[in-house]
Amino acid sequence: MGIEDWGYRWLKRYMDAPQWVKAPLGRLYSLLPDRLRHGRDFPRYRAEAGLQSADDIARLADSRLRETLQWAVATVPAYAAMAAQFALEIPAEELLALFPLMTKLDYKRDPERYMSTACSEAERLPMQTSGSVAEPFRFFLHKGVSRAKESAYIEAFGQRIGLTRQDVVLSLRGRNIRGASAEGGSLHSYEPIKRMLWISPNHLDAAYMPLHVEAAVTHRVSFIQGYSSAVYELACWLEFHPAPGFTEAVRGVQLFSESADEGMVALIERVFGCPVLVHYGHSERAVMAGSMPDDHRYFVWPLYGHVELIDEAGRPITEPGVQGEVVATAFDNKVMPFIRYRTGDLAMWSAGPAHPALPGYPVLERIDGRNNDYFVGHDGRRIPVASLGGLRPPEFLQVEASQYEQFEPGQLIVRLQSAVPLSPEALAVLDRYFRTKLLGCVEPELRVVPQIERTARGKRRLMIQHIKAEEGARAA
Numbered sequence: 001m002g003i004e005d006w007g008y009r010w011l012k013r014y015m016d017a018p019q020w021v022k023a024p025l026g027r028l029y030s031l032l033p034d035r036l037r038h039g040r041d042f043p044r045y046r047a048e049a050g051l052q053s054a055d056d057i058a059r060l061a062d063s064r065l066r067e068t069l070q071w072a073v074a075t076v077p078a079y080a081a082m083a084a085q086f087a088l089e090i091p092a093e094e095l096l097a098l099f100p101l102m103t104k105l106d107y108k109r110d111p112e113r114y115m116s117t118a119c120s121e122a123e124r125l126p127m128q129t130s131g132s133v134a135e136p137f138r139f140f141l142h143k144g145v146s147r148a149k150e151s152a153y154i155e156a157f158g159q160r161i162g163l164t165r166q167d168v169v170l171s172l173r174g175r176n177i178r179g180a181s182a183e184g185g186s187l188h189s190y191e192p193i194k195r196m197l198w199i200s201p202n203h204l205d206a207a208y209m210p211l212h213v214e215a216a217v218t219h220r221v222s223f224i225q226g227y228s229s230a231v232y233e234l235a236c237w238l239e240f241h242p243a244p245g246f247t248e249a250v251r252g253v254q255l256f257s258e259s260a261d262e263g264m265v266a267l268i269e270r271v272f273g274c275p276v277l278v279h280y281g282h283s284e285r286a287v288m289a290g291s292m293p294d295d296h297r298y299f300v301w302p303l304y305g306h307v308e309l310i311d312e313a314g315r316p317i318t319e320p321g322v323q324g325e326v327v328a329t330a331f332d333n334k335v336m337p338f339i340r341y342r343t344g345d346l347a348m349w350s351a352g353p354a355h356p357a358l359p360g361y362p363v364l365e366r367i368d369g370r371n372n373d374y375f376v377g378h379d380g381r382r383i384p385v386a387s388l389g390g391l392r393p394p395e396f397l398q399v400e401a402s403q404y405e406q407f408e409p410g411q412l413i414v415r416l417q418s419a420v421p422l423s424p425e426a427l428a429v430l431d432r433y434f435r436t437k438l439l440g441c442v443e444p445e446l447r448v449v450p451q452i453e454r455t456a457r458g459k460r461r462l463m464i465q466h467i468k469a470e471e472g473a474r475a476a
Contacts, residue, residue, distance in 0.1 A: 003029075003037055004147060016178040019190065026192030038148040045152035048303045050159075054360035061302040061360075064331045066092040069099070072337045075118040078110075079339075096306065096329060099340045101314055104137045111336075115140065119335045127283060139284060140336040146285045149332055153304055157290045161252030161275045163223050170216050171196045172204070172226025172234065173256060188215045197221055201454060204230055206400075206419055209237045213246045221246070224253045224272070228260035229401060229460045235271040236400055247272050252293075254279060258462075259369045263392055265296060280345075280367050286330035286338040289364060292357065297350050298364040305330045307362055308340070309347060320351035323368065345369070369462070376467050377441030378410025385463050388437050395426040396433075403452045405464040414444045417452045 014022060034042045051057050072079045073086055085098055107114055115124075125143040141147065163169070179185040180200035187200045187208060197219045199212055212234070224231060231253060238247060253268055253276045260278050268276050275293035287305045289298040300307050309317040309324035317324040326345040330338040350365035374382040385404065401417040414434060416422065422430075427446060434444040454460050 003032070004039075004151075015175065015189070015191065023190075023192055030193045038151055039144045041145060042148045042152055045149045046155060049153045049156035049301065051303070052357065052359060057302050057360035061306070062092050064303060065096065065306050065329065068329060068331055068337060069095050069339070071116070071118075071334055072099075072339055075116040075334075076114060076337060077117065078113040096340065097316075101310070101327065101340050101342055102338070103342050107139060107336075108137065111138070115336050116334055124335050141285060142333045142335040146333050149304070150281075150285055150288070153288055153301060157277065157279060158223075158252075158254065160290070161223070161254070161277060161293055163252060163254075165195070167195065167222045167251075168219050169194070169196045169223045169225050170212075170219075170221040171198045172201075172224070172230035173198075176201065187211060190219060196225075201230070204233060204454070205451065206237055209234065209241070213238075213243045216246050217243075217249075220249070222249055222251050224250055225256060226254075227460075228255040228258040228264060228278070229462075231255060231268060232260070232264045233400060235268045238271050239267070250274055252277070256281075259367060262296070263396075280364075282343060282345075284328075284330065284338055284341065285333065286328035286341050287326065287343065289367075292355055295355055297352065297355075298347070298367055299355060299358050300362040300364065302361060303331065309349060310342075317349070320349040320365065323348045326367075374463075374465070375404070375406060375412055375438060375442050376409040376465075377439070378443075379441055380409060381439075381441055383438060383442065388434075393429050393433055395422075395429045398422055398426055399430075401452050401460060403460065403462060403464070405466070407466045409467060410442055412438070412442050412444050414446045415452055416446060416448050417450070418448055419450060422448050 014025065017025075029037070034046075048060070051060075069092065070086060073082050079099070082098060085095065119142070123143050125141040125146065126138065127141055128138045175189075175198050177185075177187060177189045177198060177200040180187050180203060187203045188211075189198045190196070191198060197215060199215075224234075226234075250272045252274050253272055255265075255268075255276065255278045257279075265276050265278065277291050277293065278296060278298070279288075279290045280298050281288040285305075287300065287307050289300040289307075291298060306329040308327040308329075309322075310327055311317055311322075311324050323346055326343045326347050328338065328341050328343055330341070346368040347364045348366065348368075350363040352363065352365070354361060354363060369385055374385060376382060398420075399416045399418055399422075403415040403417075405413045405415070407413075412434075416430070427448075431444065431446055434446070438444060452460055
């Protein structure tokens with residue numbers, strides 16, 4: 001097991017430590033070899049993440065899937081009854097189809113049934129996530145394995161745009177800065193291990209942007225990583241307040257954790273004049289995908305986990321262009337194997353060709369957000385939030401951010417963040433746009449607000465839906 005998992009419990013204390021304490025500790029720690037920091041398997045995962053032989057990838061992916069299923073049947077109580085099936089010589093994907101589809105609720109009801117009896121408590125790394133759901137989900141990763149694997153793949157992802165360990169990264173990913181809320185407190189924290197300049201997620205308003213740009217120039221930032229909405233806001237501000245000393249030094253941008261539509265990516269590319277990559281993954285470490293500098297589709301790492309798409313009835317979707325839910329089977333987490341795990345995210349397979357640099361990678365044309373991101377019409381019809389993407393009127397350039405909230409079918413509150421009032425003409429254009437996109441079955445109420453609240457981690461919820469699926473169905 002690497003030092004990072006062993007010392008994970010002290011990570012927050014390290015991040016909250018004064019800079020004069022953090023700087024020497026971080027620099028000293030960064031000199032340690034990867035095997036000591038991340039664990040002995042880190043070099044292997046890094047090599048796997050860079051494999052470019054389609055035959056080798058297919059062979060290893062099939063082997064990894066079969067090993068995962070065999071381990072679950074042999075050691076996880078919930079799957080013990082399936083042992084007889086594995087006496088048959090059938091393809092791994094056919095074996096996978098025998099397993100039930102799983103949700104967060106299934107694991108929460110009886111977590112011990114889904115824990116391997118062959119792993120000790122010392123091998124469990126407890127994690128918790130709430131994501132976009134109301135109740136937190138507690139689960140376990142494999143200590144010394146899961147996070148090391150993720151680090152290796154994230155490093156490979158950064159290499160697509162030339163990110164090295166010597167570069168300084170501006171991070172807009174929601175880590176709170178100790179003392180930032182106090183008057184005159186610092187809004188930034190530099191972390192020397194990963195060479196990251198963190199920005200307080202509670203201070204992403206336009207009034208603070210000049211300070212963030214100044215800090216980025218001072219620390220010689222050359223890459224940006226962050227939530228799509230946060231990076232987009234920074235880019236919007238920079239478009240009207242050019243800072244070439246900052247933007248021209250940035251060689252690449254990576255967007256994490258939130259969906260990014262074509263318009264957002266295009267604006268960020270235009271402002272920084274560099275490649276923009278979009279990333280898809282989640283806390284359970286069951287699936288990871290990312291784009292390429294010349295291709296914004298999502299390329300799924302086939303050795304990180306196995307991915308399926310299913311329709312609302314749970315049937316597999318194999319044809320391109322058909323939206324379905326992402327179902328993931330995680331490799332390498334022996335403590336709590338996630339098998340056929342319904343992520344709640346919606347995506348569709350791509351009809352386009354594979355990328356020449358990524359042979360053997362499954363390709364998702366796009367990821368449309370979560371399956372509970374929808375509007376309910378007065379007739380009970382469900383309209384995906386993703387339908388509001390695509391070509392937007394020029395008046396949208398005056399909007400810094402948007403958020404949707406629905407309390408009853410057929411009625412929708414549309415919050416538009418703008419530092420200045422929008423003209424009646426602009427509002428009329430935006431109102432027509434929303435009415436057209438909402439197919440005439442949802443009445444939008446536009447509200448211009450100076451600020452849309454963020455979560456404690458700096459994320460902005462795009463859709464706040466108070467109508468449950470069954471209530472929407474009753475309205476039909």
